[in-house]
Structure formats: C-alpha cells, structure tokens
Amino acid sequence: xxxxxxxxxxxxxxxxxxxxxxxxxxxxxxxxxxxxxxxxxxxxxxxxxxx
Amino acid sequence: xxxxxxxxxxxxxxxxxxxxxxxxxxxxxxxxxxxxxxxxxxxxxxxxxxxxxxxxxxxxxxxxxxxxxxxxxxxxxxxxxxxxxxxxxxxxxxxxxxxxxxxxxxxxxxxxxxxxxxxxxxxxxxxxxxxxxxxxxxxxxxxxxxxxxxxxxxxxxxxxxxxxxxxxxxxxxxxxxxxxxxxxxxxxxxxxxxxxxxxxxxxxxxxxxxxxxxxxxxxxxxxxxxxxxxxxxxxxxxxxxxxxxxxxxxxxxxxxxxxxxxxxxxxxxxxxxxxxxxxxxxxxxxxxxxxxxxxxxxxxxxxxxxxxxxxxxxxxxxxxxxxxxxxxxxxxxxxxxxxxxxxxxxxxxxxxxxxxxxxxxxxxxxxxxxxxxxxxxxxxxxxxxxxxxxxxxxxxxxxxxxxxxxxxxxxxxxxxxxxxxxxxxxxxxxxxxxxxxxxxxxxxxxxxxxxxxxxxxxxxxxxxxxxxxxxxxxxxxxxxxxxxxxxxxxxxxxxxxxxxxxxxxxxxxxxxxxxxxxxxxxxxxxxxxxxxxxxxxxxxxxxxxxxxxxxxxxxxxxxxxxxxxxxxxxxxxxxxxxxxxxxxxxxxxxxxxxxxxxxxxxxxxxxxxxxxxxxxxxxxxxxxxxxxxxxxxxxxxxxxxxxxxxxxxxxxxxxxxxxxxxxxxxxxxxxxxxxxxxxxxxxxxxxxxxxxxxxxxxxxxxxxxxxxxxxxxxxxxxxxxxxxxxxxxxxxxxxxxxxx
Numbered sequence: 001x002x003x004x005x006x007x008x009x010x011x012x013x014x015x016x017x018x019x020x021x022x023x024x025x026x027x028x029x030x031x032x033x034x035x036x037x038x039x040x041x042x043x044x045x046x047x048x049x050x051x
Numbered sequence: 052x053x054x055x056x057x058x059x060x061x062x063x064x065x066x067x068x069x070x071x072x073x074x075x076x077x078x079x080x081x082x083x084x085x086x087x088x089x090x091x092x093x094x095x096x097x098x099x100x101x102x103x104x105x106x107x108x109x110x111x112x113x114x115x116x117x118x119x120x121x122x123x124x125x126x127x128x129x130x131x132x133x134x135x136x137x138x139x140x141x142x143x144x145x146x147x148x149x150x151x152x153x154x155x156x157x158x159x160x161x162x163x164x165x166x167x168x169x170x171x172x173x174x175x176x177x178x179x180x181x182x183x184x185x186x187x188x189x190x191x192x193x194x195x196x197x198x199x200x201x202x203x204x205x206x207x208x209x210x211x212x213x214x215x216x217x218x219x220x221x222x223x224x225x226x227x228x229x230x231x232x233x234x235x236x237x238x239x240x241x242x243x244x245x246x247x248x249x250x251x252x253x254x255x256x257x258x259x260x261x262x263x264x265x266x267x268x269x270x271x272x273x274x275x276x277x278x279x280x281x282x283x284x285x286x287x288x289x290x291x292x293x294x295x296x297x298x299x300x301x302x303x304x305x306x307x308x309x310x311x312x313x314x315x316x317x318x319x320x321x322x323x324x325x326x327x328x329x330x331x332x333x334x335x336x337x338x339x340x341x342x343x344x345x346x347x348x349x350x351x352x353x354x355x356x357x358x359x360x361x362x363x364x365x366x367x368x369x370x371x372x373x374x375x376x377x378x379x380x381x382x383x384x385x386x387x388x389x390x391x392x393x394x395x396x397x398x399x400x401x402x403x404x405x406x407x408x409x410x411x412x413x414x415x416x417x418x419x420x421x422x423x424x425x426x427x428x429x430x431x432x433x434x435x436x437x438x439x440x441x442x443x444x445x446x447x448x449x450x451x452x453x454x455x456x457x458x459x460x461x462x463x464x465x466x467x468x469x470x471x472x473x474x475x476x477x478x479x480x481x482x483x484x485x486x487x488x489x490x491x492x493x494x495x496x497x498x499x500x501x502x503x504x505x506x507x508x509x510x511x512x513x514x515x516x517x518x519x520x521x522x523x524x525x526x527x528x529x530x531x532x533x534x535x536x537x538x539x540x541x542x543x544x545x546x547x548x549x550x551x552x553x554x555x556x557x558x559x560x561x562x563x564x565x566x567x568x569x570x571x572x573x574x575x576x577x578x579x580x581x582x583x584x585x586x587x588x589x590x591x592x593x594x595x596x597x598x599x600x601x602x603x604x605x606x607x608x609x610x611x612x613x614x615x616x617x618x619x620x621x622x623x624x625x626x627x628x629x630x631x632x633x634x635x636x637x638x639x640x641x642x643x644x645x646x647x648x649x650x651x652x653x654x655x656x657x658x659x660x661x662x663x664x665x666x667x668x669x670x671x672x673x674x675x676x677x678x679x680x681x682x683x684x685x686x687x688x689x690x691x692x693x694x695x696x697x698x699x700x701x702x703x704x705x706x707x708x709x710x711x712x713x714x715x716x717x718x719x720x721x722x723x724x725x726x727x728x729x730x731x732x733x734x735x736x737x738x739x740x741x742x743x744x745x746x747x748x749x750x751x752x753x754x755x756x757x758x759x760x761x762x763x764x765x766x767x768x769x770x771x772x773x774x775x776x777x778x779x780x781x782x783x784x785x786x787x788x789x790x791x
Contacts, residue, residue, distance in 0.1 A: 019168040036110030039087030
C-alpha cells in the first residue's frame with residue numbers, strides 16, 4: 001500500500017498537467033479559429049507568415 | 052479629393068488599437084471569403100504591404116487582424132488593398148456586450164475543463180473501489196480512496212458547479228423552478244451523502260456521479276453558448292460591413308461623416324440624393340422625393356418639404372435635404388410601430404420553451420418520488436438514516452443529465468445545419484417554434500422582391516438607344532438611374548452633363564440635347580402612360596435624344612428563387628398569403644406570378660398584426676417573413692419570424708432567423724431542418740422518460756449503487772448526444788425533390 005503514497009500524487013499531477021495544458025491553450029487562443037486551423041494544414045506555401 | 056481621404060482616415064482612427072508606441076492594430080470584418088485559399092492570399096498580400104507587421108485571418112468568424120507601424124501604413128491602405136483583391140472590408144468595433152458574453156463563454160469552457168479533469172481522476176479511484184467490492188479491498192484503503200475523491204470533487208463542485216447553483220438560486224429567488232434547481236439539489240445531496248459515507252467508512256460514495264453530472268451538463272451549456280456566440284459573431288460582422296454612417300453638419304459649418312451611433316438628437320445631418328436617411332428626423336431645408344418602401348412597403352414615391360417627418364431607412368431620391376435628428380438610431384418615430392411592438396412582444400411571452408415545460412413536469416415528479424420512497428421505507432420499518440440514503444439515491448439517479456442535454460445538443464447541431472444552408476438562428480427556442488408552423492405570411496417589398504432594381508422592358512428597346520441613355524445615366528446620382536448606368540459599356544460620362552434635382556440630367560452631344568429623367572422632363576408622358584398598364588409596379592425613367600424617345604420601366608424584381616421557395620413552403624403544408632403595405636396592383640401582380648391565392652395590399656403595421664391575430668384565432672401557428680420597419684411588429688407578433696439580411700435594423704432585431712444572401716428558398720429548408728430537430732428533441736425527451744422509468748424502480752428498491760448510477764448517467768447522456776448529431780443532415784435535397 002505504500003506505493004500509493006507516491007503513485008497517487010503522480011497520477012493526479014499528470015492529470016493536472018493535462019488540465020494546465022488545456023487552460024494554457026485556451027488562454028493563448030488556440031481554439032479561436034477552428035475552421036481556419038483545419039485548412040491551414042493543407043496550404044501549399046510554408047505558413048511562416050504570422051509572427 | 053485629399054480632403055475626403057482625410058475624413059475617411061479620421062473615421063477609421065477610432066477603430067485602431069495601439070499595440071505599442073509605434074504599432075497599432077485594426078480588426079476588420081471581411082466579406083467575400085469563400086475558400087481556404089483566401090487565407091493564404093489575404094495574409095500574403097497584407098504582409099507584403101509596407102509597414103504591416105502582422106496579418107492574421109480568422110477563417111471561422113471571417114475577421115482579419117492587421118498590425119502595422121502607424122508612421123508607414125494607414126487603415127485605409129489596408130482596406131484599399133483588400134478591395135483590389137476583391138474583398139470588402141470594414142473596421143470592426145466590438146460592442147461591450149459581446150465582451151461580457153465572451154467572458155462568460157471562457158468561464159464555461161474553463162469550468163468544463165476542470166470538471167473533465169476531476170471526473171476522469173475520480174472515476175479512476177472509483178473503479179478501484181468498485182473492483183474492491185469483489186476482491187475484498189479493506190475498509191481503510193476504501194476510505195482513503197473516498198477521501199481523495201472528496202478532495203477533488205468538493206473544490207470542483209464549488210468551482211464548476213457554480214454555473215448551476217447561481218442559476219438555481221436566481222430562479223428560486225424569483226419564486227420559479229428551472230432545470231437547475233433539481234440539478235443543484237442532486238449535486239449537493241450526492242456530495243453531502245458521500246462525505247457522511249466517507250466519515251462512517253461506508254461502502255458507497257457518489258463523488259464520481261456528482262462530478263460526472265456536472266461535466267455532462269456543462270457540455271450542454273457550452274454547446275448552447277457556442278451557438279449563441281457564432282450568431283453574435285456573424286451579426287457583428289454584418290453590422291460592421293454595413294458601415295452605416297451619416298453626414299453631419301457641425302455648428303462651425305463643417306461637414307463630416309460620422310458613424311451612425313455617434314449622432315445625437317438635435318444634430319443636423321445632410322442627405323444627398325441617392326443616400327439613405329440614417330436617422331429619424333424633421334426636414335429643415337430642401338425638398339425631395341423619398342422611397343419609403345423599407346418603412347411602409349409602399350413602392351410609390353413620397354414628396355417631402357421642410358417641416359415633414361422623415362424616417363430612418365428611407366431613400367432620398369431627388370433633392371438635397373438637411374434633416375434635424377429627433378431620435379438616436381435605435382428608435383424609430385413611427386409611434387404606432389413602437390406601441391405595436393411592445394404589445395406584440397408581450398403577447399408572444401406566453402410561449403413556454405420545451406425545456407422549461409419538461410422541467411416543470413419533471414421536478415415535482417422526482418421530488419415526490421423521493422419523498423414517497425423515504426416515507427415508504429420508514430413505514431416498512433427501516434431506520435430513518437437508511438431510508439434517507441435510498442431516497443437520496445433516487446434523486447441522484449434521476450438527476451436530469453440526459454434531460455439537460457436533450458434540447459441544447461439538438462439546437463446546436465441544427466443551428467449549424469441551418470448556417471450551412473444560409474440561415475442564421477437568433478434565438479435558441481426558435482427552432483421548436485418554427486417546427487410547429489402551418490401558415491406563412493409574406494411581405495412583398497424587399498422580401499419576395501429584391502431590394503435592388505432592374506429594367507423590366509429592356510428587351511423591347513433598341514440597344515444603341517439604351518447605350519446612349521446608359522452613358523447619360525452615369526452622370527446621375529438618382530437611384531433609379533443606377534440599373535441603367537450599370538449597362539453603360541464606355542464608362543465615360545458626358546462632360547457637359549448637368550443634374551437638375553427632381554427632374555433629371557441633361558447633356559449636349561454634337562449640338563443635340565440629351566435628357567434623362569421624369570417623363571414630364573423628357574416630354575414622354577404618353578409613352579409612360581402606355582407602359583403603366585403593362586408594368587403596374589414599376590417606376591418610369593424617360594430618355595430623349597432629339598426625336599428618339601425611350602421609357603424605361605424600372606422595378607424591384609422578384610427574387611430569383613421566390614417561386615421555388617413559395618412552392619417549397621406550400622409543399623411543406625403551409626398555407627401562404629401575402630400581406631403588403633404596397634398598392635394593390637403590384638401586390639396582385641406578384642401574387643399571381645407566384646401563384647399565391649390570398650393577398651392583402653395597403654396593410655398598415657397594425658393591419659399586419661391584425662391579420663396575424665386573426666390567423667392565430669383560427670388556431671394557426673404563423674411564420675412571418677418580412678424586412679421593413681412596418682413589418683417589425685408583425686415579426687414580433689408571429690409565432691416565429693424570419694428576415695432577409697437586407698432588412699432594416701428593426702426587423703432584424705425582431706426576427707428569429709436571418710436569411711443570409713439573396714435567396715429565399717433557405718426559408719423552406721429551415722422549416723425542414725426545424726421539424727427534424729423538433730422530432731429529435733422529442734425523441735431525446737422520451738428517451739429520458741424511459742430511462743427514468745427503468746432507473747427509478749431500481750433506486751426505490753434500494754439496489755442503485757454508485758456503479759449503476761455512473762453507468763446509467765453516462766450511458767443516457769451519450770445516447771442523447773449521439774441522437775442529436777442526426778440533426779446534421781441538411782434539409783436541401785428533401786425540399787428540392789418536391790419542386791420541379
């Protein structure tokens with residue numbers, strides 16, 4: 001049972017990391033142009049313009 | 052025209068957002084983006100402009116953000132370059148209200164993210180506990196898992212569950228019950244009981260159920276918000292693209308263009324011929340003819356003199372007018388319209404949304420069932436604590452998870468399907484109302500007809516004469532000359548052309564006098580009178596070139612697919628009629644052409660509402676389609692309403708759906724989609740009822756464990772969401788198949 005002492009925080013920490021990544025993605029506007037993101041992937045020229 | 056350029060720049064300056072001391076950013080609503088290729092084109096061309104630092108196009112809401120060094124580039128250059136590329140762009144100034152809604156949406160998504168994280172982790176722990184029931188997990192470990200779950204669940208409920216608690220408290224304060232009341236009660240009881248269970252080292256804790264409930268229900272809320280925010284984004288773009296402005300005369304004598312919402316009562320505005328009057332007011336100087344079709348539906352022109360009232364939305368045809376503004380642009384002077392509007396909005400208030408009706412039936416039923424369970428087990432001889440646990444289980448398992456998703460999930464999928472056929476949904480519950488319609492009342496001017504004009508008798512006239520008239524028309528600002536000027540092949544207006552307000556234009560060409568204007572101005576009254584019988588709904592423009600004369604019958608044509616749309620609506624079982632404010636000749640002509648048997652002409656705004664009330668009294672659910680200010684009360688009074696995108700502000704504000712583009716047939720497709728959506732909503736509601744019929748007896752008999760609750764709740768929610776996806780199929784082919 002001692003194994004729980006570090007496995008539990010580890011599991012929760014990993015989950016928390018996922019949550020933090022999601023909140024970061026939201027705050028930095030990753031979900032603001034979902035249709036556009038789908039199309040940009042197949043654009044022919046390199047998409048290096050937006051800085 | 053350096054002066055004019057300066058004015059434009061002044062106007063755009065207000066839309067700039069400073070990034071740092073040398074750079075500013077502007078957000079533009081861009082029209083004409085059809086394909087993904089446009090993303091690359093626009094961004095590449097913008098980046099190539101000198102001084103532009105960054106350009107990013109948002110393809111979802113068709114907005115372009117451009118940041119540029121203020122010293123090297125100006126917003127007018129950016130817009131100019133876009134228009135060279137074939138895109139119309141207008142600066143976009145976000146309204147405050149939008150920001151509040153954006154904040155709300157972000158809060159909901161964050162709450163959803165937190166609830167999702169918590170639900171996953173607690174479920175992991177719960178699986179251990181459930182497996183432990185079989186494999187003999189000792190009580191100490193089980194209690195430990197319960198407490199870890201509580202540690203995650205309680206803060207999550209406090210953060211993510213607030214969405215429901217706030218709304219439930221709000222409803223209770225007003226003495227009403229909405230769906231959030233049983234939801235909040237279920238969440239609270241589940242958590243409270245689980246804490247007591249953990250304290251007593253008990254076997255069954257419902258932390259996972261409570262958090263999962265929050266998670267699934269938040270999905271419904273987020274979907275709901277997403278639908279509204281899409282509507283808001285499109286509506287804001289449309290408002291920006293209209294770029295409504297007025298020309299104000301300042302006290303110092305200067306004349307400058309200002310945005311329409313900057314104008315205040317008491318301002319003096321100048322309206323040139325060919326411009327729309329932006330605001331309600333009184334004529335101070337000048338006299339002119341007005342096209343009031345957007346206000347009254349009447350296509351005949353109306354003369355005004357100083358002292359007359361003029362209304363926003365009317366087109367100034369012939370003379371320069373100075374107008375003293377009486378009201379800000381949100382209101383209109385048509386007092387009876389305003390009064391009718393208030394009354395009509397009240398009358399529609401008696402409609403209860405499907406979701407609220409379900410909640411009203413559901414809450415008392417469930418709460419009674421829980422109470423009876425408690426009393427029943429008490430009478431059976433169970434200790435009160437055990438009876439209470441079973442009663443609470445009943446409340447948890449019946450918590451309206453699927454019921455909460457049943458309607459918003461379908462609404463958002465159907466609104467997406469509607470958007471693809473070119474219909475914008477203004478109100479969430481509009482779909483269920485549209486599904487019920489069995490009659491439609493159509494306005495004529497601007498709804499069945501296009502707002503722009505064409506020449507009806509072009510085929511009867513010699514082409515060279517038409518060309519000469521078209522060249523002269525280039526010199527005129529009169530709106531009736533516009534369809535003629537569009538025909539001119541050489542785009543060189545006569546240097547000698549002179550426009551006489553109220554009469555027409557004249558020019559000298561090789562010693563001959565050319566005239567274009569009213570029939571009297573061109574001595575062509577007999578010809579015009581001859582045409583009047585053939586084209587009862589037209590206005591006439593005459594042209595003379597020496598002895599050669601021509602009279603053009605200019606009218607608003609029916610929308611290209613008007614007949615198709617009318618036929619489709621009829622095939623859907625709707626009884627149709629036209630109720631217009633126009634004279635009876637043009638209305639009759641349109642009705643005959645479209646094969647609509649019932650029509651009414653010369654209807655006042657009150658008359659339109661009366662007709663709708665009469666239909667309502669017959670037990671009909673009426674769909675109203677209209678565009679003018681005179682239609683606004685009728686749009687508000689109808690069971691459900693639509694307006695074309697060219698409609699006045701007032702009509703758009705009242706309409707439940709907006710038809711994007713010039714086509715009318717999406718109106719029929721919308722009815723098909725709405726009917727399908729309603730069928731799916733009903734299926735989902737029935738599914739929730741059946742779910743309860745199965746689950747409640749299990750809970751009442753005391754056999755519901757947290758595992759059963761978790762399976763039942765997630766299973767029913769997924770089933771309802773998957774069923775909602777079936778609303779995606781577009782209604783196009785179905786309608787199309789029925790029309791030749």
